[in-house]
Amino acid sequence: MKPVRDSPASILPLALDGMGYAVAGKPLLSDITLRIETGRRLIVMGANGAGKSLFLRLCHGLIDPTTGRRLWASGEGRAEAQAMVFQRPVLLRRSVAANLDYPLALEGLPRAVRRETVARTLDRFGLNALAERPARLLSGGEQQRLALARAWAMRPQVLFLDEPSSALDPSATKIIEEMVAQFSSEGITIVMTTHNLGQARRLGEQVAFLHRGRLIEHRPAAEFFAGPQTPEARAFLAGDLIW
Amino acid sequence: MIHTRRIIPSAASGLALIAALPASAQEFITVASTTSTENSGLFGHILPMFQEETGIEVRVVSQGTGQALETGRRGDADVVCVHARAQEEAFVSDGYGVQRFNVMYNDFVIVGPNDDPAGLRDASDAASAMAAIAGAEASFASRGDDSGTHVAEMNLWTAAGVEPSGTWYLSTGSGMGATLNTAAQVPAYALTDRGTWLSFENRGDLEIVFEGDEVLFNTYGIILVNPERHSHVKAEQGQAFIDWIISDDGQAAISSFTVGGEQLFFPSAASQ
Amino acid sequence: MDGPFVIAFRLIASGDPALMQIIGLSLRVTLTAVLIACAVGLPLGAALALARFAGRGAVIVVFNALMGLPPVVAGLIVYLMLSRSGPFGSLALLFTPTAMIIAQTLLILPIVISLTRSVVEDLWAEYREQLLSLGAGRLRAVPTLLWDGRVSLLTGVLAGFGRASAEVGAVLIVGGNIAGHTRTMTTAITLETARGQLGLAVALGIILLTLTLTLNAAAWGAGQWARGRLG
Known part of the structure; x- marks a missing residue:
């Protein structure tokens, strides 16, 4: 069962060309050049303040770069077939099912299609028993599961995840990782930040390593973990504090 | 769920509701009068008699004499009934009122x-x-x-x-x-x-x-607001009220109003 | 002479038609005003929370200040507008329940707008990225934020209802306190006080207080229920 768009014209690859972002003249992210190819699992790593979350927000189109370009295969405009899961997802004050329905209604899908999609999503993620529960009253793990389900229901070609399990306990984290792996196997491109080295090793195909707002390493995950080329990445993997 | 497309019709129906409110088929006139007549209960006593006879409802706005005359000057009442002779005469001579009639005194x-x-x-x-x-x-x-x-x-x-x-x-x-x-x-x-x-x-x-x-002694006068100045004034019904209150029936109605067995207002229409 | 509580109880128990008429009119006027103020004020307040334009701060300050608009001033403004000598005189609305609704709407609107702005602004800070990510632009976010802020917004609407149902200055001026036509509980209280009929005045006050109390209790209960139910 794959979430398939009606007109699956690919929005990928996403090409970042010298992309940067500055606030009041102070650059927070500079000169990022990178291609995100279809079907990849890209893990974005780096210390706190390296610009990982900002990087995701720029890619996702929540903010626009102040320098350089962000170009989808479908054009410069913000591509629709993408979704993002935040570290602390905002669930609306309504039922689980209504939360799943919300982005579909925004998309303007007909009622029957929405009802069918919501039912399918509830089934797919084992949320049937929770369908009528108020989303805000779910546990942290359930909330994040719902956020992932909501993202999946939007049938994205690329899914951005910003530290999706950093606030969760190990068993909930495991469930989230399994979901991400399944999404990837369905062909959804994954771009994810994480602090958790184990998680990065388990999920990563590619690693982009950010240091002080710059992309200093971008390699296949196996190579990166086997022998990082930059001293900053080496120090990071060794658990040293780097600034 | 509150959606814009549901808010807009509800706003519209709200506006339609106010628009529909003033629709009152009944014939009525507005009389600006003094607090003393309203507070004493005189109008409550005599107006039902007038309404029964003519079918005209009288809506009394009770204010101070100065405010009641101002209400008349602005055209917000059809008839004024107050007790300040000099001001009433000025009201008529300035063209705001048609003619002043003695009604009663207390x-x-x-x-x-x-x-x-x-x-x-x-x-x-x-x-x-x-x-x-x-x-x-x-x-x-x-x-x-x-x-x-x-x-x-x-x-x-x-x-x-x-x-x-x-x-x-x-x-x-x-x-x-x-x-x-x-x-x-x-x-x-x-x-x-x-x-x-x-x-x-x-x-x-x-x-x-x-x-x-x-x-x-405190003499009350009654004046029809001048329809030549305010064309919407219900001159016919207003005059009917004035005619009635200075008629024998109206004057008898005033005499019949008592509080604790005491008569409060004394007819004076005979002395125009 | 019976105490005011005895008088109040007897008035209610007897279902005195004049009293029922007064209560009915008071509720009709105030509830209609609340309804209109919400229909206008909720979207406007939310728009004010999300929009960015020159002079926005000034607009916010003005609406905040208008929350303290004295009812008599609101009444006077509406009076001058609706008077036969005023710009809308031909509508013949002065001394009608409609005029009272307009005046009370004017009193409630700033409360609804200001409170909505503040609630929606806070929610927007929390929801902005998520809603944009899900595909909702600012305009489309308005109904979502209003709905998710519904429990807090109810408090503002109640404050508006309280202000309108308690005020006498505006309805007295524009309604004229005409017996059986524009006499509300508050103007009747004023009249009975002026007549020295303090017992009746207090009795009406008790009825008004009871109604307000009941409504607030119901709203509080609904709020508690919604918090427990919806998180």
Whole structure:
């Protein structure tokens, strides 16, 4: 069962060309050049303040770069077939099912299609028993599961995840990782930040390593973990504090 | 869920609701009158008789005399019924009213604490009564609102040769009832129309301490607002009300209104 | 003389038609005003929370200040507008319940707008990225934020209802306190006080207080329920 768009014209690859972002003249992210190819699992790593979350927000189109370009295969405009899961997802004050329905209604899908999609999503993620529960009253793990389900229901070609399990306990984290792996196997491109080295090793195909707002390493995950080329990445993997 | 497409129709239906409200098929006129007539209950007594006879509903807005005349000048009433002769005549001569008719009179009385510190019970006339209050600097509660009663009070001070001021002179700037409530609390003397006084229950220590002087007689006039100035004035129905109230039936209705067995208003339409 | 509580109880128990008429009119006027103020004020307040334009701060300050608009001033403004000598005189609305609704709407609107702005602004800070990510632009976010802020917004609407149902200055001026036509509980209280009929005035006050109390209790209960139910 794959979430398939009606007109699956690919929005990928996403090409970042010298992309940067500055606030009041102070650059927070500079000169990022990178291609995100279809079907990849890209893990974005780096210390706190390296610009990982900002990087995701720029890619996702929540903010626009102040320098350089962000170009989808479908054009410069913000591509629709993408979704993002935040570290602390905002669930609306309504039922689980209504939360799943919300982005579909925004998309303007007909009622029957929405009802069918919501039912399918509830089934797919084992949320049937929770369908009528108020989303805000779910546990942290359930909330994040719902956020992932909501993202999946939007049938994205690329899914951005910003530290999706950093606030969760190990068993909930495991469930989230399994979901991400399944999404990837369905062909959804994954771009994810994480602090958790184990998680990065388990999920990563590619690693982009950010240091002080710059992309200093971008390699296949196996190579990166086997022998990082930059001293900053080496120090990071060794658990040293780097600034 | 609140969606814009549901808010907009609800706003529209809300507006439609206000638009529909004024629709009242019944024939009515608006009369601007004084608080004294409304507060005493006179209108409540006589208006049903008029409505039964003609089918015209009379909506009474009770205000101070000054405000009632202003309501008439602005065209917000069809008829005014007040008691300040000079102002009423100016109202007509300035073209705001058609013609003034005598309707009835009642009288003013001076009420005060029953121990009567200024000795008003011994006064020979109203002017000397007022002079005695000022002389004793006994508390006096004034309407202070340019109402007919206030105008009458100021005329009495002038007749007494007194310019009222000082801590004993309390200008309440409010209606008759509120002024009497103040007077009962202080306690203070106050000039009031007999009608309001008789139907007023919160008297405390107050009693009538002076009454009967002719200058205390308080004549009510009734005037149709000039339709030449305000074309929307319901001249026909307004005139019907005036004709009725100065007719034998209307005058008898006024006489028949009593509070505690006492007649409050005395017909005076015969003396035009 | 019976105490005011006895008078109040007897008035209610007897279902005195004049009293019922007064209560009915009071509720009709105030509830209609609340309804209109919400229909206008909720979207406007939300728009004010999300929009960015020159002079926005000034607009916010003005609406905040208008929350303290004295009812008599609101009444006077509406009076001058609706008077036969005023710009809308031909509508013949002065001394009608409609005029009272307009005046009370004017009193409630700033409360609804200001409170909505503040609630929606806070929610927007929390929801902005998520809603944009899900595909909702600012305009489309408005109904979502209003709905998710519904429990807090109810408090504002109640404050508006309280202000309108308690005020006498505006309805007295524009309604004229005409018996059986524009006499509300508050103007009747004013009249009965002026007549020295304090017992009746207090009785009406008790009825008004009871109604307000009941409504607030119901709303509080609904709020508690919604918090427990919806998180």
